[in-house]
Amino acid sequence: MAKFLALAEYEKPMAAGGYRPLPYRFMPLSGDRYVLTNLVGEFVITERQSLRVFADGQLSYQDELYSELKSKHFLIDGDSDVALDLLAIKVRTKLSPLANFTGLHIFVVTLRCEHSCPYCQVSRANDDRREFDMTRETALRSLDLVFRSPSPAIKIEFQGGESLLNLDLVEFIIEEAKRRNEHEQRDLAFVLATNLAVLDDRVLALAARHQVLISTSLDGPADLHNKNRPRPGGDSHARAIAGIHRARMALGRDQVGALMTTTAASLSRVRDIIDEYITQDFDGIFLRPLSPYGFAVKTKSYAAYNETKWLDFYFEGLDYIIDLNLGGFPFVEHYAAMILQKMLTPFQPGYVDLMSPAGIGIGAVVYNYDGDVYASDEARMLAEMGDTRFRIGNVHANTYEEIFLGDALLDPLEQSFAASVPMCSWCAFEPWCGSDPVFHHATQGDFVGKKPLSAFCGRNMMIFKGLLQRLNDRPQVREVFERWANIR
Amino acid sequence: MITLGSRKIDFAAGQEIDPRAIVRVSTDYHRPLPLRAREAFLVRGDDAPAGFASYLVLPNGRCPDNVAAQRRVHLPPEFEYLDDGDVVRLVPERGEIRTLYRRSSPHNSFLLTERCNNYCLMCSQPPRDVNDGWIVDEILATIPLIDPDTGEIGFTGGEPTLLGGRFFELVQACKSYLPRTALHILTNGRTFSDDAFARTLGSLQHHDLMLGIPIYADLPHVHDYIVQADGAFDETIRGILNLKRHGVRVEVRVVLHKQTVTRLPALAAFLARNLLFVDHVALMGLEMMGFTRANLDALWIDPDDYRSELTEAIGILDRARMRVSLYNAQLCLTDQRIWRFAKRSISDWKQEYMPECEGCIMKGDCGGFFASAKHRYSDRISPIAA
Ligand code: SF4
Ligand code: SF4
16 A cells, blocks of 8 residues: 655645735724735634734744635635636626626606605605606617616616506506517516505506516604605505505515615614514515615705714614524525625625626616616616716617717716725725715715715725624624525 | 455356356346347246346245256355346356346446546545556446436546546446436546546536535645645646536535544635535545545544534535535434434445444434444444434
């Protein structure tokens, strides 16, 4: 029998040669701790002193940290260079959704609404005037553009106003899209955003026939929800709950989703809001920041809204949800889940507000009722305030190329690319973050913004640190997070 | 444990049997005559139809006078398991019989070569640098005799890909003759670091192929040490990437022993981050065969002592939604929360239980022991009570 060689023999190339660091960035956490991230968002947490030794090229291959850094592709040495192949594949995987181009196409079928929510940016009082409805001609031109997108998966989402007030057009668009799709063969899906207040059997039959997903609004318990969402009769919550039940019964439990809007009144109520979602049998909640656009600014509700308070709201909610999970009740906070997917998996979630290159236009696009094309939902809200910087064309006046390859879209995309703008380019969180040029334009007047002054940056940085701290401190929390990260 | 081969067979006169025959075994009295001429009849009772190439006579069987003595082979009781549809090799000159395929077994596998370019510390089939190309011919002769309703067959080694072009010939034969049978191949994957080799395998478009490829550590030099081959890790990883690129399914296999368990959670995280697209991860208890016994000090660790690493690693893989199985594990040494991943996989001719298992209610689900475990097994086996 031939001799077996000892482990030390196989360590020789490392002992002999030193190492080459691969691209990485670092950022202090609390106390002495630092987080290091590599090109694709893998991370290592260590002490300041160890980071210094690594950065100085002095880290011994026998150090536990060396093994961790090597395993997670922060360095290569004379022993092996397959890390480069793997890293290349991971970079490609993270960026690959870009090649599909626009997947989400939002149709604003009417601005009319029977609610009069104070924070709402766009809706018009409910009346029978049709001037705020999308026409069939506009819908057909928009569909031409939808199917010019190379994306193999196309999702058409109907928004308002209250989309159900123009149900005829919704039906028209669905049927026309399906007809075209017989040739196109895309993975075609529909989402109907509605407050469910005027839900009827015709809507349900339509949704059932075409597997339409219902996305509704639920802001919390009845008092909070009704305060946020005034309508004649003050019964918004009751109608939403009844609608959710009816829609689930007709379409299936998982065909109905809910989104919450955070207002100043929400900030002290996070547990109540989460409990309401549990009561209504949802699997998770998306604890959303309030957007700074539209009426929200005009009515001063944004001023009352304070970024620190929101973070307290967020982390109180997050910790409450984590405790539910540790107690054996699975429930997801979707904003964290999205970030955790970036941190803990090879994938890149398609959440438009947290992408770089930004998701505007190339992740999602909005066809407004009047044929104007906006780079994002926030972009059309900004336009309602008189700033049309992100109006990237009009379906009647412009070609696909003019809209999607024009400067109005490409300039903000290129300029805001996080990996090449000040602060983000050396920020350890850049692989998990995004660029949001619409927000920075709205708040600071340019696509990039000064990140130390940016609420977007400040908020996300706190969330990244908060998530890191929680998963690093408690192995059980890490398990919960791994589960959230892999919801696809 | 059943006996697959023997070289102490009484071929009696036996002169009319081919010097090296691969034959299908039959118990069918109405077998068409043209087929009898190349098959062996299994004699259990006291008569036998005429015209078979040979007659395998079990202890209670008596050959009628119409069967020429020159075609009789007398088998010892260990071969009682033989049955219709099995395939055996007969070499009268060496007094040899070897069962190549058992129709009733879900674990038929074929050793393609004894040669290997790894030299793993725990190899159960220590490689030999011999010229054993004849094996390929024998398997090519066997494949057409296998029941096409067989669920799965396996190729092992040595390293099967060292056969080069003949490796593809064997895969193609399985595709052509066994169109409903899955093919599982154990390989170290290194040869597939040559993209052309991987592409050729992919282009054969076998209908149900899985390559079982070991990765023993997230750190290259640790893997290289375990397989005793410098640079093996890089080649194996590149091989897996090439295979997946060409549409070949891959199962990552990890043998659990002292050198692999410490970094098992790190390996799981590495797989989840870098090789999430592999089709299965198999974690396997150590078999006390071959080199393992020589390297026992470097390899042996009581499974009870790597419980927590195993649970954590399986959790990481499962939460990443990878398909995971745990083989050859004793349930009483394994956390209950990962029992659902445990499979009873030890080939039926190897699986056994220990005296300590007496009265255990989980015996029916437990992976049990390789027969070879008599050389070393945990002293913490304790029957699970209701
Ligand atoms: S926005 Fe802030 S947190 Fe995000 S990458 Fe830029 S600097 Fe980092
Ligand atoms: S006592 Fe034996 S049968 Fe029972 S779990 Fe342990 S090893 Fe398995």
